[in-house]
Amino acid sequence: MNQHIFFDNLTATIGALATGKKKFFSQSLKSQGFSALINNTEIHLSGKFQEGTYELEAETPVGILDPAFKVVKWHGNNFPTIIYHHGNNERPFDFRKSAKNTFFQIFVNSPEEIKANLIVVRAPFHNSSIKAYQEKMTDLQNFATMIATSVKLNEAIISELSSKGCDKILTSGISLGGWVTNLHRSYFNTSTVYIPLMAGTFLGELFIRSKYKKLTSENALKNAEALKNVLNFDEAFKKVNSPNVFPLLGRYDQFIEYQVQKESYTGHPVKVIKNGHITGALNTKALRNHILDVLQKN
Template sequence: MHFSGIIDRWALYDLHRKRSKDKHFSATFIADIDDREEFYSANIADVSIDLNESKKSYRVGTFSYESLIQSGNLVNDTLKGEVFLNENDIDQPNVIFVHGWRMDSYDRIKKIFHNRIMNDLGWNMYYYSLPYHFEREPENSLYSGELMISANIDRTIESTRQAIVDLRALIHWIKANKKGSVIIVGVSLGGWITNLIATLESQIDVVVSIFYANRLSYSIWNTIPGKFIREELEQNGVTYEDLIKYWNITDPSQALPKVNKDNILLISAKHDQYIDLKDADYLWESWGKPTRYVYNCGHSGIVLCRKKLANDTLSFIRNKIKR
C-alpha cells in the first residue's frame, strides 16, 4: 500500500475510536422522491451579519440565519458561520467553504486557503456549517456530525436536504446583496454537498470539489468510514440495493450540473481510503469529464498537500473569474 494510504488507515483507526454508542436506525420514509427541483427548492435566507473585529483590510465576524428546513432540533436549526468581508467590497468575489464530515472546526480548510486569500486576493470568505456540526451539534451527540450521516435513513436524507436548501438560501442572499462572483469550495463530505448543489443551483459561478464523495450509499457500503453504519443497516435487514434506492435523491451523478462545466474543478486522491476513487471517477464521467486533477496521495493530502491544493484551486478560480 502507498504510504499515503497507510496514513489514511491510521487516521481512520483513530477516527473510529469515537463512534456512535446509540443505535440510529430508522426507515419510515420509504417512498420514492422523484422531483429533485421541488425537494431542494429554496428561497433567500434572512441573513444577519455581526462584524465585531477588523483584521488587515477585512471586517470579521459571523453570519447567521434560521434554517429553511426545520429538523425540530433548535440547536441544529440555527445556522451560524464565520465571515470575512473585504473593507473595500465593491465587487469582490465571494467564496463559500463547505467543510467535511466530523470536522469540529474550520481549521483544516483555513490552513489551505485563508491566508492566501486574505493576503493576496482580498476575496470575501464565508465558512458554512453543515447540519449537526460545530455549534449545531446537539448535546446528545457524541461527535460533530454524528446525526447528519447515520443509519437513520430518513434523517440522513433530511439533513442533506437541509444542507442544500440552506446553502442555496445563502447563495441567493449573496447574489442579492453583493456584486461579485459566487464560488463554492467543498472538501470531502463538503465536496459531495458541493457536487449535489451544482446540479441544482445555476447562480454559482465556479465550483471546486476536493477529495469528494459521490454516491452516499456507495461510500457507506464500500469504504472504511461507513463500516459501522453499514453494519447497523445490515442488522436491520437493509441491503445495498435498498440503500441505493432510498438515498437516490442525494446522488450528484444522477443529474448534470447547472454550473458551466468549464467552471468546475474536481480534485481526487489516488490512494484515498476515505473515498473510493472508482466512485469519484463515476461522477467525473457522468458529468462529461470536467477539469480534474488526481493527486498521488491519500485523503491525508488535505493536510500534506496544502500548498498544491491552494495553488491549483486558486489558479483555476482566478482564471475563470479573470481576477
C-alpha cells in the first residue's frame, strides 16, 4: 500500500470513529433532487465588490441558511475573477497558517502574485463546530441543500460580476467545492471556465462504494439507489456541451476514485496527479499550477 492510499484509508477510519452514530444520512434519506433544491433556494446580492466578508441569508427548503463569501483581493472589473469553493469541514475565512484552508494555501500563501480578483465562498453549516456540522449531515436533505445553496450563491456572484463588466470568471473548488463547481456548470454554465479539483459528478458513489463509505450510515448503504438518485448528476452535466471544464483528479484517491469519476469527463482534458485525496489536498503547488495554467490559457 503506497502512502497516498494509506493516508486516505487512515482518514476514513478515524472519521468513522469520530462520527460514531452521527454518520451521514443516519436520520433521514428523504430529499428533493438538486434541480428542485436549486430552484427553491433564494439568495439576494447587491452592492459593490469591495474587499471584505459578506454574511448572507439564504431561503431554502430546510429553512434560512448562512452562506457567505469573502472578497480577498479586488484589482478591478477588468481583471479575471476566481471564485473558489472550499472542501468539506474547511474554514475558508481562517487565514492562520495552521488552519484547514486550501484557499489560503493555494492563493494567499502563493509565492507569486496572482493577477486576478479572488473570492472564496463559505458553504452553509461551516460557521459552527464540527459536532454541529455532523448533526446536520445526518439528514440527506441538509447535505444536498448545502451544496445547492453554494451553487445558487455562485450564480448570484457571477450575475453581479457580469453586470459590472467582468467578462472572465473562473469557478473552482476542491472536493465538496468541486461538486459545487460541476453542479453549477450543469445547471447554469455562466462561468467562463470550471476547474473542479478532486471531484466528479457521481457524488453518490463517494458514499456507497469508496473508502469514504465508512462514514455512511447502514441505512443509507442499504438504500444505495435512493442515495444515488438524489446525489448523482452525471446526466445533467453531460448535457452541457461547452468545452470549458478542466478537472484535476488524484490517481490514488480513495474517496474521489479516479476510475469512477473520470467517466464524468468524457471528451474533456483531465489533469491527473499522483496523489490520494489527503496528499492531493496538501499538494498545493500542483493545485495552484493547474488553476493558473487554465487561467493563462483561457
